[in-house]
Amino acid sequence: MHSILKFNEYLSCDSKKTDLKKTIYMKILVCISNVPDTTSKINFTDGNSKFDTNGVQFVINPNDEFGLTRAMWFKEKQGATVHVATVGGPTTEPTIRKALAIGADEAIRVNAEPLDGFFVAEQLAAVIKDGAYDLVIAGRESIDYNGGMVPGILATLLDMNFVNSCISLEIEGDKATAVREIDGGKEKLTTTLPLVIGGQKGLVSESDLKIPNMRGIMMARQKKLHVVEPVDANSTTEDLTFDKPAPKGSIKMVDADNLDELINLLHNEAKVI
Amino acid sequence: MSVLVYTESENGKLKKNAAEVASYAYEVAQQMNTTATAVAINTEDSASIGDYGISKVLNVTAENLKPFNAKAYAHVLKQAADKEGAKVIILSSSTDAKYLAPILTALLKGGYVPNVVAAPESTSPFKVKRTVFSNKGFAHTELKSDIKIIGVSNNSFGNIENKTTANAEDFSPSLDENIFGTTSVDIDKVVGKATIADADIVVSGGRGLKGPENWGMIEELAEVLGAATACSKPVSDLGWRPHGEHVGQTGKPVATNLYIAIGISGAIQHLAGVSASKVKVVINSDPEAPFFKAADYGVVGDAFEVVPKLIEKLKEFKSQST
Numbered sequence: 001m002h003s004i005l006k007f008n009e010y011l012s013c014d015s016k017k018t019d020l021k022k023t024i025y026m027k028i029l030v031c032i033s034n035v036p037d038t039t040s041k042i043n044f045t046d047g048n049s050k051f052d053t054n055g056v057q058f059v060i061n062p063n064d065e066f067g068l069t070r071a072m073w074f075k076e077k078q079g080a081t082v083h084v085a086t087v088g089g090p091t092t093e094p095t096i097r098k099a100l101a102i103g104a105d106e107a108i109r110v111n112a113e114p115l116d117g118f119f120v121a122e123q124l125a126a127v128i129k130d131g132a133y134d135l136v137i138a139g140r141e142s143i144d145y146n147g148g149m150v151p152g153i154l155a156t157l158l159d160m161n162f163v164n165s166c167i168s169l170e171i172e173g174d175k176a177t178a179v180r181e182i183d184g185g186k187e188k189l190t191t192t193l194p195l196v197i198g199g200q201k202g203l204v205s206e207s208d209l210k211i212p213n214m215r216g217i218m219m220a221r222q223k224k225l226h227v228v229e230p231v232d233a234n235s236t237t238e239d240l241t242f243d244k245p246a247p248k249g250s251i252k253m254v255d256a257d258n259l260d261e262l263i264n265l266l267h268n269e270a271k272v273i
Numbered sequence: 274m275s276v277l278v279y280t281e282s283e284n285g286k287l288k289k290n291a292a293e294v295a296s297y298a299y300e301v302a303q304q305m306n307t308t309a310t311a312v313a314i315n316t317e318d319s320a321s322i323g324d325y326g327i328s329k330v331l332n333v334t335a336e337n338l339k340p341f342n343a344k345a346y347a348h349v350l351k352q353a354a355d356k357e358g359a360k361v362i363i364l365s366s367s368t369d370a371k372y373l374a375p376i377l378t379a380l381l382k383g384g385y386v387p388n389v390v391a392a393p394e395s396t397s398p399f400k401v402k403r404t405v406f407s408n409k410g411f412a413h414t415e416l417k418s419d420i421k422i423i424g425v426s427n428n429s430f431g432n433i434e435n436k437t438t439a440n441a442e443d444f445s446p447s448l449d450e451n452i453f454g455t456t457s458v459d460i461d462k463v464v465g466k467a468t469i470a471d472a473d474i475v476v477s478g479g480r481g482l483k484g485p486e487n488w489g490m491i492e493e494l495a496e497v498l499g500a501a502t503a504c505s506k507p508v509s510d511l512g513w514r515p516h517g518e519h520v521g522q523t524g525k526p527v528a529t530n531l532y533i534a535i536g537i538s539g540a541i542q543h544l545a546g547v548s549a550s551k552v553k554v555v556i557n558s559d560p561e562a563p564f565f566k567a568a569d570y571g572v573v574g575d576a577f578e579v580v581p582k583l584i585e586k587l588k589e590f591k592s593q594s595t
Contacts, residue, residue: 038522038542042409051406062523117385118378143522145405145412149385152375156347161454164343164372167516178455181517183368184468187340188459198372201523206510236384236418240400243411245548248567251555256574259586262554265570267590270552272474272531273498 026080026171026193029131030068031124031138031150032099033061033114034092038143044242051144051242060095063139067199069208070169071137072103078171081105083131087114087123093225100220101212107225115235117145121153122233128158133194134174140165140198145239148198155196163189167202275310276302277359278327279350281367282316289471290365292325292432297392297425298363299326299435304396305361311439312353314338314346323439325432331357331444337453341369344454347376352446354381354420361399362422367470374424383420390429390549407522407545426549427470427528467501469520474500474531475550477520478508481536481557481576485513490580491535497587503527505537521546536576539564556580 036042037057045052060068074080084099085108086092096107108131110123128136136155141148155162161176163169167186168179174193179186181202197203212220254262266273278298280291291311298309303326310329313319315338319330331353338345350373354362362377364370371387378385386403390411394400399416401423469475476495478488488502495502502518509519520527522542532550536557537543544567547553555568558575565571572579 036406042406044410117375121375121379143407146388146407147385148371148387149375149378152343152372153379156344156376156379162344162376163455165368177458180372181368182460182462183470184466185460185462186517187457187461189455190458191455201509201519202516205516206506236378236382236416237386238415238417239405239412240415241413242405243413244409245411249569251565251568251571253571253573256572256579259572259579259583262570262572262583263586263590266531266552266554270531270569272552273587273590 026074026078026134027132028071028074028080028082028135028137029128029133030064030071030082030084030099030104031136032064032068032084032086032095033139033142033144034058034086034088034095035061035142035144038062042244044244048241048243058092058095060099061139061142063141063143063200065209066201066203067137067139067197068099068102068104069210070199070203072210073204074171075103083108083133085110085124085127087112087120087230089113096225097220098212100223100225101216102210103216106223109225109227110230111227112230116237117147117149118153118237119233119235121150121157123230124150125154125157126231127228128154135171135193136160136196137199138196140200151196151198160194160196161191162196162198163191164198166197166199169197169203275308275329275357275359276305276361276363277350277354277357278309278311278363279365279370280311280313280316280319280322281365281369282313282319285315285317287313287316287318287322288367290367290427291322293428293430294363294365294425295322295325295327296433297423297430300392300430300433301361301363301396301423302326304393310357310359312350312444314349320439320441323437324434326435326437327439328437330439330441332441333444333446335448337448340457340460342453342455342457343369343372344376344452345448347373347380348448348452349446350377351380353444356444360420362420364422364424366424366427370424374422378422381420381422382418383422384416384418385422385424386414386416387424388426389423390426392430404549407542408526408548409545428530428551429528429549467499469501469503469518469525469527472499472501472529474498474533475503475520475527475529476500476533476535477503477505477537477547478514478535479505479537480507481538487577488514490584494533494580494584494587497584497591500533505543506540534564534568535580537564538562539567
């Protein structure tokens with residue numbers, strides 16, 4: 001790890017040598033959040049102060065999985081080293097092992113409870129600084145707390161370029177072309193490495209996602225999973241209590257032959273048309 | 274000490290969501306016994322934001338801020354916050370706002386809470402209610418940092434008129450060329466059509482429509498209603514519709530006044546993504562479809578019969594009401 005760091009530094013100091021960089025492997029870090037499966041029923045416990053993990057299946061955050069799959073594509077087609085990192089306790093290790101089984105080379109677990117987005121970003125920023133990564137891919141947001149801030153904060157802390165809601169990414173040398181989703185369309189951007197991506201579906205499509213095979217799962221057991229202790233960082237927000245939406249009132253059914261009634265209800269009762 | 278709000282614009286005109294974030298900023302300012310100041314970038318009609326209680330507007334006019342650039346805009350807002358001594362900054366939930374918010378948060382070493390659905394529960398300590406678990410729950414969250422950044426959920430707080438005069442002031446932030454970081458080379462955007470992000474009504478189709486060739490009636494229904502079109506996850510996975518139309522937990526969230534789901538059974542992930550919509554109508558041939566349990570109005574019937582009839586009836590209704 002150390003020699004790659006030095007080599008990258010050497011290259012970035014000397015712009016004439018940037019062509020050389022194409023010939024060495026890009027170093028990618030995929031940041032992974034350990035989240036409840038999308039089908040999970042959400043409940044809270046301890047006087048509504050905590051998420052109830054009882055009976056909940058944890059998975060790689062879907063937005064992160066699209067990023068991981070794109071990283072594997074770079075590894076296969078262009079040559080790259082792919083590491084994954086997460087911030088969490090030992091219970092997150094099955095999720096990290098799954099990322100290794102999908103094909104990541106090494107994993108890093110920062111041994112700390114993820115207090116909030118800023119705290120997680122500070123931890124990952126320390127990992128990225130140590131590893132001298134060229135490309136960092138994190139999900140646009142995690143599907144549990146929906147903070148959507150980790151990639152943007154860590155990019156800013158490290159003064160790396162940043163594209164959010166990214167639905168397409170091509171890299172050539174140290175140049176990147178990315179497409180991001182905007183409200184009502186998309187925008188194509190050019191930028192340079194080192195780069196942080198807030199990724200989502202579109203980076204690869206659903207059908208490209210890999211289910212780890214037995215060989216991958218066996219190999220994952222041999223791969224390095226580094227456990228590092230957290231750096232000093234404060235959280236800036238705290239979830240005090242949680243609650244669930246009020247149950248839905250009963251539905252009004254309208255006969256398919258009486259659509260005037262539906263229009264009447266939408267106009268006079270719901271007042272939405 | 275004023276509350277700062279970023280009012281977004283497009284082609285020189287305030288965006289629809291500007292009124293809602295301004296209304297929210299005024300509410301926070303009232304709670305904190307201060308005033309609300311808007312930052313408007315390349316916006317011709319920024320004075321009109323005074324209708325929503327904003328008493329001062331910092332107008333930024335700069336060619337290099339066209340089009341949007343998240344990092345540069347975050348620097349503009351940071352400098353505006355420094356100048357005003359603002360401790361609270363209000364943003365929308367647009368894609369652009371969610372892009373710049375974490376950058377601004379890191380620049381100001383602040384706390385950021387997105388997806389906020391109501392006025393602060395208190396301002397000392399500063400506590401807000403936000404959605405979590407993709408609308409399956411709410412969190413009551415305290416912002417402990419000196420600088421607090423709030424992302425207001427679309428269509429959650431509403432537009433509240435408080436007519437005042439917005440005093441305009443030109444503001445020229447200093448922006449170094451090398452902070453931009455990315456260059457926009459192409460914007461591909463639907464023009465003259467409602468988008469899922471800002472439409473009052475969204476018409477959405479699922480696998481029950483059997484194939485992409487049957488989307489004509491969905492588009493026609495949307496057109497009659499001035500609505501945006503959307504689809505369920507399987508439909509975008511099958512490539513029947515573009516990914517940008519996928520709504521649900523892993524797609525776009527929908528928070529419209531009216532959501533019409535046609536041929537969508539209502540998987541838990543889909544329901545989570547659209548649950549912030551105020552009124553939901555389901556049209557499905559299967560009376561057992563889970564969506565009927567989460568909707569306000571339901572029609573059991575074949576979409577291929579119901580939708581064309583509904584289009585005719587709505588056309589009649591529209592022609593009578595105008």
